Amino acid sequence: DAGVTQSPTHLIKTRGQQVTLRCSPKSGHDTVSWYQQALGQGPQFIFQYYEEEERQRGNFPDRFSGHQFPNYSSELNVNALLLGDSALYLCASSLGLWTGHRGGTYNEQFFGPGTRLTVL
């Protein structure tokens, strides 16, 4: 059973360029969330995709955009790269929309290994 996979593992870009990161969810999962983890910090939520739509967005500028494909895989695009975009980008997958009500089935988020983006 394949877990969450991300590509590429590492990426080096220069300021102003554009980048696309890819994520394949765990088998059977249909929801993908993206997080940005700066060095030495905790991950921060970028956005979540379900049924090919962005369901919620964190406090990130429009330079960050995404897409979900019919096979549930997802892409994160960042335009006009800044030095501050250097980070580990994590993808997490889960099954269905979050309900979180008492006694309900807990849909855990499973994380991928991440893509290390360096902006020079």
Added chain:
Amino acid sequence: AQTVTQSQPEMSVQEAETVTLSCTYDTSESDYYLFWYKQPPSRQMILVIRQEAYKQQNATENRFSVNFQKAAKSFSLKISDSQLGDAAMYFCAYRSSGSGNTGKLIFGQGTTLQVKP
């Protein structure tokens, strides 16, 4: 907005001993989940333990247990019989309950745990 704070950037423990990692959070919600995640140097984040706020009983998973103090908004992780493989960065995280939320995770800044042989 909810926040999670981990005030211990680094901790160390001798192998086979016990260590406690601290976490505090702020929320106005009554129903939520709290988690501890482990991120080894290989980077893949894995769930260590989960606590549902409406449950009074503290969660336990083998050598890992939590001390959940809802009124104090405190959620600490105790690792017993520490092993070299426990060395990692540990993150405390919060997740709102209820439909209408995406279930996004809100993370603390992390605590790096060193295990000494």
